[in-house]
Amino acid sequence: MNIAIASGKGGTGKTTLSATLAFYASQFQTTALLDCDVEEPDANLLLKINVENRYPVNVLIPQVDMDACTGCGKCQKVCQYNAIVLIKARPLVLPELCHSCGGCYLACPEHAIKEIPRPIGTIETGNSNNLFYAAGVLNIGEHITTPLIDEVKKEHRHATLRIIDAPPGSSCPVIHAMEHSDFVILVAEPTPFGFHDVALAYQVAKSLSIPCGIVINNMVE
Known part of the structure; x- marks a missing residue:
């Protein structure tokens, strides 16, 4: 009980x-x-x-492979918590705002995002x-x-x-x-x-x- x-x-x-x-x-x-x-x-x-x-x-947060990223911005658009911002077509991850939903990982057409643990x-x-x-x-x-x-x-x-x-x-x-x-x-x-x-x-x-x-x-x- x-x-x-x-x-x-x-x-x-x-x-x-x-x-x-x-x-x-x-x-x-x-x-x-x-x-x-x-x-x-x-x-x-x-x-x-x-x-x-x-x-x-640990929770999972995104890590962006800048060599594979094309700067399309889909990861930013799908994030409801504003944990990803684009600076000169380059995504910047704000770990403290990330809710580990995995949306950006799924949305990236270039598979440039992987998830890494953060304590x-x-x-x-x-x-x-x-x-x-x-x-x-x-x-x-x-x-x-x-x-x-x-x-x-x-x-x-x-x-x-x-x-x-x-x-x-x-x-x-x-x-x-x-x-x-x-x-x-x-x-x-x-x-x-x-x-x-x-x-x-x-x-x-x-x-x-x-x-x-x-x-x-x-x-x-």
Whole structure:
């Protein structure tokens, strides 16, 4: 079973709830905590899990063979993310904008483009008794998080229960973290801003047809 724990904003106590549930559940069944907040993963600090393994995660970006390129510009036209610009009929690749869709590779009539790996982050794994842990750590300066989140979610599929600590917000990274979950727990704080943000996160879960519940945290009374 996969349970995603999300919030419309940061600071609601999402990671604290994720770690607490994972620790408690591990007393009764094989449990995995997957930290998909790859820009600031810190769930292991609450559970004192030693990281035992690390491996890099790469994405594919285009590399242009300038000798074969005719400067037709089809690679630039097909790129929806403006990751390729033409300068004097020569394509310049902007790796940070590339989403690794492979469109330019397929569009090039001269077969002047090949795809090469570029590291964007690291996966860390470890365990403590019956509790397994995995987290993605995004490289400094990177902003495309979804490939790293997808890799984290491939870990510890043997676990009876997998708790997914999603990134805050309601954008693409949250969608990737929630996808294929059996249930979503939304953590909110009792403020007007908290209500607004958790409503957006609820719409994400609803659009994915995933049942969800809400935990109101940081109550004064």
